[in-house]
């Protein structure tokens with residue numbers, strides 16, 4: 001493995017981008033980073049501190065755990081508490097509070113809850129426990145949905161009948177539309193999610209630039225990627241353009257991954273979905289198609305619909321819509337910390353509140 | 366949660382591939398990138414390759430890919 005080129009190169013490049021940003025940003029410019037992985041990268045590299053004051057970065061709704069509605073959380077907690085059930089999930093979901101408890105508490109009470117890295121592990125658990133019911137909590141955006149779709153196709157093909165998925169998957173374009181239509185949101189441009197677009201390509205988000213005049217750049221996850229993307233967005237303003245461009249060229253192609261798109265379409269269909277703090281957004285969720293009914297936890301267990309209130313005092317919804325910074329929530333860092341989180345935005349490693357909290361030491365330096 | 370890590374395909378057996386994820390060997394699924402060949406870089410998310418990394422632009426940004434790997438190693 002070659003050694004990384006001296007970090008001097010990286011620093012020099014970052015310096016060049018910053019100079020260019022300063023030159024281009026004489027007027028205020030507000031950019032929303034849609035994706036939680038960007039929020040973490042921005043906080044970790046303290047980019048907010050090194051950008052000129054005219055360039056404002058605000059976080060958006062791109063943490064799939066954070067946008068999961070309280071009602072969906074109570075619903076999977078209900079499912080996880082059923083007898084003979086093994087609940088399989090990605091790690092981020094374990095501590096997210098429902099209206100009464102979380103998965104961790106259920107596990108302490110004796111429920112069988114297991115954290116996996118991949119849906120392949122979930123299928124393996126189902127295979128090894130033929131006398132148990134195994135349910136996978138499907139949370140994630142377009143990046144994750146194809147991997148879950150594959151697991152459903154395998155379960156159907158191999159007749160793994162003790163496996164099912166509770167799909168809470170969401171897709172990004174409808175929430176972007178909601179943001180673009182939000183008159184209270186003061187955003188000039190968007191850093192678009194690199195890995196979501198690696199799957200869907202740029203066509204599904206073109207409307208942001210064309211219909212709403214909000215330019216976007218599909219961006220990678222290193223400090224240099226983000227700085228380059230900001231330069232690209234500012235150049236669009238200078239040239240009076242509004243386009244969706246790709247900075248993350250090494251991975252994201254304009255057409256995305258057409259094969260993964262096909263797999264998703266075979267297994268899922270668009271459904272209306274509730275987003276925390278944003279309500280029901282038409283066509284923003286992925287439900288499991290009827291052909292896969294026996295592996296759809298909602299059908300298999302005739303799951304009831306819950307109507308759970310949002311956590312009192314928690315302003316995750318406002319944070320997710322980019323209306324407030326996490327630090328503007330009265331509970332931030334006081335009653336709500338990563339050790340004792342009140343809302344999901346403080347639990348998830350990609351939640352804005354957690355990212356601001358974890359790296360705030362650094363920006364105070 | 367949409368984090369994805371670059372890795373190099375070492376061997377392929379059907380839809381399963383052995384990859385080198387910056388020095389660590391891993392087994393991943395290549396169901397979603399059926400066109401991938403040994404020696405190419407893929408982006409791995411939740412145990413699946415979700416895209417093939419473009420060779421030319423990857424070379425241009427090799428240091429970035431290595432940094433991603435470092436960040437991942439730190440995070441684990």
Ligand code: SF4
Pocket residue numbers: 313314315316317319326329330331332333336337341342343344345346347353
């Ligand atoms: S700081 Fe805690 S309570 Fe406040 S918005 Fe964030 S997660 Fe919710």
